[in-house]
Amino acid sequence: xxxxxxxxxxxxxxxxxxxxxxxxxxxxxxxxxxxxxxxxxxxxxxxxxxxxxxxxxxxxxxxxxxxxxxxxxxxxxxxxxxxxxxxxxxxxxxxxxxxxxxxxxxxxxxxxxxxxxxxxxxxxxxxxxxxxxxxxxxxxxxxxxxxxxxxxxxxxxxxxxxxxxxxxxxxxxxxxxxxxxxxxxxxxxxxxxxxxxxxxxxxxxxxxxxxxxxxxxxxxxxxxxxxxxxxxxxxxxxxxxxxxxxxxxxxxxxxxxxxxxxxxxxxxxxxxxxxxxxxxxxxxxxxxxx
Amino acid sequence: xxxxxxxxxxxxxxxxxxxxxxxxxxxxxxxxxxxxxxxxxxxxxxxxxxxxxxxxxxxxxxxxxxxxxxxxxxxxxxxxxxxxxxxxxxxxxxxxxxxxxxxxxxxxxxxxxxxxxxxxxxxxxxxxxxxxxxxxxxxxxxxxxxxxxxxxxxxxxxxxxxxxxxxxxxxxxxxxxxxxxxxxxxxxxxxxxxxxxxxxxxxxxxxxxxxxxxxxxxxxxxxxxxxxxxxxxxxxxxxxxxxxxxxxxxxxxxxxxxxxxxxxxxxxxxxxxxxxxxxxxxxxxxxxxxxxxxxxxxxxxxxxxxxxxxxx
Numbered sequence: 366x367x368x369x370x371x372x373x374x375x376x377x378x379x380x381x382x383x384x385x386x387x388x389x390x391x392x393x394x395x396x397x398x399x400x401x402x403x404x405x406x407x408x409x410x411x412x413x414x415x416x417x418x419x420x421x422x423x424x425x426x427x428x429x430x431x432x433x434x435x436x437x438x439x440x441x442x443x444x445x446x447x448x449x450x451x452x453x454x455x456x457x458x459x460x461x462x463x464x465x466x467x468x469x470x471x472x473x474x475x476x477x478x479x480x481x482x483x484x485x486x487x488x489x490x491x492x493x494x495x496x497x498x499x500x501x502x503x504x505x506x507x508x509x510x511x512x513x514x515x516x517x518x519x520x521x522x523x524x525x526x527x528x529x530x531x532x533x534x535x536x537x538x539x540x541x542x543x544x545x546x547x548x549x550x551x552x553x554x555x556x557x558x559x560x561x562x563x564x565x566x567x568x569x570x571x572x573x574x575x576x577x578x579x580x581x582x583x584x585x586x587x588x589x590x591x592x593x594x595x596x597x598x599x600x601x602x603x604x605x606x607x608x609x610x611x612x613x614x615x616x617x618x619x620x621x622x623x624x625x626x627x628x629x630x631x632x633x634x635x636x637x638x639x640x641x642x643x644x645x646x647x648x649x650x651x652x653x654x655x
Numbered sequence: 656x657x658x659x660x661x662x663x664x665x666x667x668x669x670x671x672x673x674x675x676x677x678x679x680x681x682x683x684x685x686x687x688x689x690x691x692x693x694x695x696x697x698x699x700x701x702x703x704x705x706x707x708x709x710x711x712x713x714x715x716x717x718x719x720x721x722x723x724x725x726x727x728x729x730x731x732x733x734x735x736x737x738x739x740x741x742x743x744x745x746x747x748x749x750x751x752x753x754x755x756x757x758x759x760x761x762x763x764x765x766x767x768x769x770x771x772x773x774x775x776x777x778x779x780x781x782x783x784x785x786x787x788x789x790x791x792x793x794x795x796x797x798x799x800x801x802x803x804x805x806x807x808x809x810x811x812x813x814x815x816x817x818x819x820x821x822x823x824x825x826x827x828x829x830x831x832x833x834x835x836x837x838x839x840x841x842x843x844x845x846x847x848x849x850x851x852x853x854x855x856x857x858x859x860x861x862x863x864x865x866x867x868x869x870x871x872x873x874x875x876x877x878x879x880x881x882x883x884x885x886x887x888x889x890x891x892x893x894x895x896x897x898x899x900x901x902x903x904x905x906x907x908x909x910x911x912x913x914x915x916x917x918x919x920x921x922x923x924x925x926x927x928x929x930x931x932x933x934x935x936x937x938x939x940x941x942x943x944x945x946x947x948x949x950x951x952x953x954x955x956x957x958x959x960x961x962x963x964x965x966x967x
């Protein structure tokens with residue numbers, strides 16, 4: 366098999382591969398940067414929680430309007446926002462901390478989602494939907510994913526300063542500025558948007574993978590935020606390409622292949638990177654703090 | 656207490672049944688699956704009461720008999736099965752249910768086809784039990800259905816000689832309809848150029864149809880019942896559709912409509928609708944009888960094959 370056949374022919378011959386690539390490109394530059402901030406704010410697991418929280422909304426949209434992009438998107442976003450703001454409200458107004466209130470709401474949301482899925486007799490279709498379809502991106506889905514990425518980049522640029530401050534010293538931001546809640550909820554809005562976007566491409570279960578894994582890998586290599594963002598996005602894109610090619614040549618499902626490739630980068634970084642396992646054991650180096 | 660009342664109910668039911676039979680009411684016929692049941696109903700008319708063990712929209716291949724089925728088949732006066740390994744369990748069930756007359760095999764006397772005769776590289780694992788190597792879906796050729804009707808009529812006359820004239824008249828009328836249907840299918844598909852009569856389908860049940868009406872059925876490569884399709888599988892399918900210049904594709908195991916759309920857009924093959932192969936639909940569906948089923952399949956095929964030619 367020539368290099369051409371191995372790397373380029375799949376994309377040159379098949380439109381669905383090019384579409385998958387375009388979708389992954391958008392995700393790498395939208396969802397992954399959001400993942401970096403999630404990671405830095407120690408909210409990595411929140412992404413996972415949120416991805417389950419959008420499930421009932423998307424499922425309801427699907428049940429009501431069939432496989433309609435609009436209905437599932439709006440349903441997912443609404444469900445995500447309800448959980449985020451309800452959890453935020455409970456956090457501010459009760460003794461529960463954010464993780465506890467979020468866990469409570471996402472578990473309820475997940476249970477509702479599972480119930481809705483099983484209400485429908487033919488739930489097989491819905492399962493397909495929940496597993497996503499990076500190989501079946503149509504014009505509308507691509508447009509949606511690209512729009513969300515554009516919105517995300519714009520939003521991150523706008524919120525960059527307060528976000529960075531919140532990442533490193535949330536109490537300082539709260540003390541000096543009233544923008545703290547704006548930054549907080551604005552950011553959560555972006556998280557929900559990107560989860561919905563990732564859910565169209567990779568499915569609810571895989572969408573978080575392309576957010577968090579490249580971010581974690583990037584954090585192992587560098588402490589500089591711009592470098593981290595760049596590394597995360599580029600490694601997400603490279604993993605996507607590798608995953609798609611792997612799916613193409615080895616006959617494995619595409620979504621999991623992409624996320625597993627992200628995982629491969631993560632493990633390689635974990636071993637080799639300055640912030641990883643080996644570096645800390647070297648006597649000549651100062652211990653790196655996270 | 657419950658079991659006692661159930662026994663009483665059963666006793667009453669048995670009593671009612673036996674008195675019913677004594678009054679020469681409809682004779683009880685049990686057929687293995689819905690298509691056969693419909694044929695028996697057509698030939699038997701009012702003189703028979705037909706029950707099918709595998710109902711509309713149910714899969715005969717995976718049938719698991721329940722005790723009530725055994726009871727029902729035991730009380731039948733005539734048991735009709737397809738044969739060819741399609742419903743072997745029927746014969747065993749009839750024996751164990753206490754049915755003593757020979758089971759009528761509707762497909763007796765047809766020219767059988769080998770499995771996969773209608774398509775190439777047939778890699779389906781379509782296990783029908785003992786009928787190894789023979790395609791049992793003979794009813795997909797209306798010519799064979801005529802033979803089924805004759806066999807059923809002969810069996811009914813044998814079981815209920817008093818109704819012989821009625822059965823003969825019904826069979827004659829029904830056969831006339833079937834011949835018209837056969838001609839209709841031949842005419843419609845014959846009007847298409849040879850190279851347009853090429854279809855990819857995941858059903859392994861159209862060998863007889865392909866043979867009788869000169870339509871080429873290919874089984875799809877690359878897609879299986881996996882939870883998620885792979886890039887390789889989708890690419891293989893698109894390649895196959897392009898290479899063979901297939902006009903239409905009927906696949907059930909690609910259940911994501913967005914994926915079907917993409918495949919169709921890239922290969923130029925039209926995504927067809929639903930073809931009925933092994934079971935009728937319920938009365939609310941498009942194929943509640945055998946004739947309606949064949950007509951529905953024909954229209955679905957024609958709609959797909961005559962719409963936009965492959966854009967290549």
